[in-house]
Amino acid sequence: MDKMKCAVLGATGVAGQQFIEALAGHPWFEITGLYASEKSANKKYKEACTWHSPTPLEEAVGEQKVQLLDNVGSDLKQYEIIFSALPSEVARQIEGACAKEKPVISTAAAYRYEEDVPVLIPEVNAEHAGLIKVQQKGRGWKGFVVPGPNCTTMGLAITLKPIADSFGIKNVFMTSMQALSGAGYPGVPSLDIIDNIIPYISKEEEKVEQEAVKILGKCSGSSVANAGFRISCTCTRANVSDGHTESVFVETEKHAAVEDVSAAMERFNSECKKKFGHLPSAPERTIVIKEEENRPQPRLDRELGGGMSTVVGRIRKDAVFENGVKYVLLSHNTKKGAAKGEVMAAEYLHKAGYF
Amino acid sequence: MDKMKCAVLGATGVAGQQFIEALAGHPWFEITGLYASEKSANKKYKEACTWHSPTPLEEAVGEQKVQLLDNVGSDLKQYEIIFSALPSEVARQIEGACAKEKPVISTAAAYRYEEDVPVLIPEVNAEHAGLIKVQQKGRGWKGFVVPGPNCTTMGLAITLKPIADSFGIKNVFMTSMQALSGAGYPGVPSLDIIDNIIPYISKEEEKVEQEAVKILGKCSGSSVANAGFRISCTCTRANVSDGHTESVFVETEKHAAVEDVSAAMERFNSECKKKFGHLPSAPERTIVIKEEENRPQPRLDRELGGGMSTVVGRIRKDAVFENGVKYVLLSHNTKKGAAKGEVMAAEYLHKAGYF
């Protein structure tokens, strides 16, 4: 079977490199176009970019010539999927132009908050893909844009889903300790983070608070109604390379015993495996529950499930809420929380017939 | 004027070293006895301990001979104050024995949860010192034990105090990112914290949840009634040498506008300065409010006020609570949160006539 031809936009940046790593040896998709700005265009990819991953760049991709981003519009017929890792300044215009013809799967925030755009996490809100039709009709596009959530929203939404389904959610408090790779490259200066915590990440809290209730909302065919709970976040940067840790306090509608929360998450795992287990990038377990009292830890747990599992630990009764639990989660921000998560979303959309 | 003669128990450990640093050049107190276990006894202090601070050890203290801890009981008449940095296993027995005769000011947890023992932070609950009389009477002691709070409780209690006084508190959620020095020495293995967060600190959450409501409780002469709010904590360890960062969400009884919270904290500063400004270890400002959006940061802010100020930033309206704020605080865990904080408590008790 021929693989589907894909273009990667913003291919030389860190987010773009993560798409290339996520697509290496992919059984269904194949990178046939790499697009970047003028600085990189017309160079071999391996010369245009400084490769940041310990996993070596595939030889074949390294030899491909980088093309000028401005030209992608005229090349669209060559591709079946456009993966976009564009910075937000340019994402809106270029993703929109591509979506007139082709599906665009994106890590950028540009379209996330539009009414007719699903922020898609297959395990959580596959049914939101229905908005694609609304989007195409309303905008007159043959293709579409489907963005993933912010990397900090990802693990939170995945862990809240089985809790919401089994117990209902009233309120959520979350404090994150986020990895350096979330800020891209060069990103956080080393002098700012050595022996330090930075208790602020620009616009992050607003994104998480807004996205999580959209993702967990009900899709009524033509639109999504936000979930009926509230979230308050404080987002900090820690001296960790990859893997966002989040401390979560959840007030539930119904009583949620610790063992019932674990059981709900395991049921969720079973359903995910049934529905998505055939997708090449799906992990064996959507949520890995650690029983050790000092886990999850980024250095030890972030690569579980190939970086696609959300790792949860320390589930315990909350000390304030009448009904509620607190727990700690870990989500790989550049794998599940970015490019590899978007590749899995594309796998889902392909199997669901959206391409 | 002659200085008051002090003994330091557990002098060679990290907590003991911090007492020695906090008492260096002190205008009122002078170290005349250093006590430690058999391994160190009868050696010069500078040979018995591996000094961990970048601030060099005072020559005169370094030359003092370390004495056997078991002998402190028979030396008590030589001292006016006993500073205890004993590990919890031995603190209970030895501190109790010393308190029969002399005041014991301690960083250990051994007596913190007893009804007749104040967990004293002068700025927050100076009136709890009244329990000393109850303690002496009930136990038949001529001296007494006054412990300070856990290092993680310290900054939280100080910042909650003006909020409680001005707005009333209903609920508190707190996630800490704690410094390595909080675990003592050798403490946290480097392989456990490089490129990592450890989302668990043994017994820490229980201590904070229990101590904060006691410290902020009302003292009715003979006992303390816990404050009427609840706290839920998640305590984590971050790759930071000194300075505990805490992300706090507070639900208040009354509406608490951001500027009113700041104003309440500044009023609290003024009162503290009036009441405690003459104490040698008291900082210029009890709470330093940072206006920059990315502060407080441990590396930049922990030494403010000689490590005795609690630094607060990012005060903003909470997104969940009808009435409430969230903020980030930083407290120097080995200065205000441990030995130097206890030295200030001793200064207060001295001036208040308890010695």
Added chain:
Amino acid sequence: MDKMKCAVLGATGVAGQQFIEALAGHPWFEITGLYASEKSANKKYKEACTWHSPTPLEEAVGEQKVQLLDNVGSDLKQYEIIFSALPSEVARQIEGACAKEKPVISTAAAYRYEEDVPVLIPEVNAEHAGLIKVQQKGRGWKGFVVPGPNCTTMGLAITLKPIADSFGIKNVFMTSMQALSGAGYPGVPSLDIIDNIIPYISKEEEKVEQEAVKILGKCSGSSVANAGFRISCTCTRANVSDGHTESVFVETEKHAAVEDVSAAMERFNSECKKKFGHLPSAPERTIVIKEEENRPQPRLDRELGGGMSTVVGRIRKDAVFENGVKYVLLSHNTKKGAAKGEVMAAEYLHKAGYF
């Protein structure tokens, strides 16, 4: 074909865990015995040890029961190879006892400096294996002890080998920046290494200076004559989890142009591939030469060749020596430099008929 049955001594420590990781799924060897001290004996392995690697422990090994180290003597007939990760205090006695009957492949230093014991790195001194016969004859052993070098010696000896063969070596200066995992667990306290370099590692410099000339020496059948050059080392500890970096200055006998040194290393690679390429743990390239001016770097390069390649960069003419080069090398201290390197040595000895 049946796999060879192996015991791992000191199985629960960090070095022992690395043997277990190195032997996971091994095509020739199979772990059938795990030995440790009383504290761990009679527990399931997964309960007896705190597993430190991000690579999860194999289920089957985790379920094996740990046996008491003192009993290994009576179990020897069950094993074909004994892998020893014992601490030096006990290694000498127990390895000797096992070697009376069976081959012992060890990461311990206990026997390294004995005249009849080869410090074996197959790529460098396979012919030293001839000492095994001398050892067996002289000691009346049916088995033997073959230790590997200190982890810091490993990369140095491998890179000096092609230089010595092509140009002759007169003098070597080496400064290492060593990884935390080299100190075991708990090893280096985090407070000692945060924002720091420790310019000393106990006995490390002496080991490297002594081992390198033995390993590169000529074996005349019954003994090894040390190589005729001198080495001076300064060994430091850096804030790196895995991978020892070494800055090397080599004075050569003959002129050694930079490109000739690279060529000599590449020829060495070809020979190693011919001789050892069939061994399961051998890397594709013994030495990987990086052309980028800022490599090798531990985080990016330590896993090359499955952690079994020595990575070399910055080969350039030395500024002092008439004839000489300087370069930087990186060697994975817990893989090539310890257990996995010893597993490869065992593979070689097996194929060479020593078992």
Added chain:
Amino acid sequence: MDKMKCAVLGATGVAGQQFIEALAGHPWFEITGLYASEKSANKKYKEACTWHSPTPLEEAVGEQKVQLLDNVGSDLKQYEIIFSALPSEVARQIEGACAKEKPVISTAAAYRYEEDVPVLIPEVNAEHAGLIKVQQKGRGWKGFVVPGPNCTTMGLAITLKPIADSFGIKNVFMTSMQALSGAGYPGVPSLDIIDNIIPYISKEEEKVEQEAVKILGKCSGSSVANAGFRISCTCTRANVSDGHTESVFVETEKHAAVEDVSAAMERFNSECKKKFGHLPSAPERTIVIKEEENRPQPRLDRELGGGMSTVVGRIRKDAVFENGVKYVLLSHNTKKGAAKGEVMAAEYLHKAGYF
């Protein structure tokens, strides 16, 4: 006595901030002009710069208005000393223009390698100040330019000086582990240094190799003859905020016993104290020799002597050289190795009558 009026060029950058910190409360010098590029000009200093030091910015300096760098030429008559922290691209032209009228003391490399320009370290080569006259005469300048050495050269030159004087030097090998602050701000990206060593710093090795022999050379009135030894360096970047560590191997002309090297350094200290002890920025001891086997360490020792002492440890006989020693040194790269070192040079030149 009126203080001397000083301007700081490049005042808002990290190097400029270090001048401001080094001049805070200075008894002889006073900052009356702050110059920076267009982006900062006409703002209050505290608003124009992001202050990086934990030591708070002096209020009075923070309130000064930043002036446009291009205008400094017409303001020169207002100043007695110009401190330059300009980036190398602009340093050459602007420092030269200022030197026509006034003394320029600089941390920039622009003039370091000119024949008539001394690279001044008072303790090492005060007599090189004689070149100032040559420079003024040859160039027709009323002022002059005196740069300090590269931060990595500083500690090396200071420690080699007493060795050269007592034993003569033939060859030097040096490997540095340099601090992040040496790269300025934003400088090294955090993703590049977490769990890592970067074995390369652009142009650093060449600078050190060239400067050290000039600084230690003889000044014959009109020119400097380079010292007659050779240096070979490898410069690496480590995960340390401040303080360059250097591993040094020195071949001496005469036999140099370890205790004789220590004694030579202590004699050097005595002479330095006699000659420079009255300078406000001079440390009590130019070289601090640590006897502990695991020192110097950046985190513990960099602030000795107010960051102005070079800290030496592990002096021992070299294992290769017939005559020679090896040792480890630590030098504070942003204090002695940059602005504060240059302030001390200015203090010396003032007392020596060059202003």
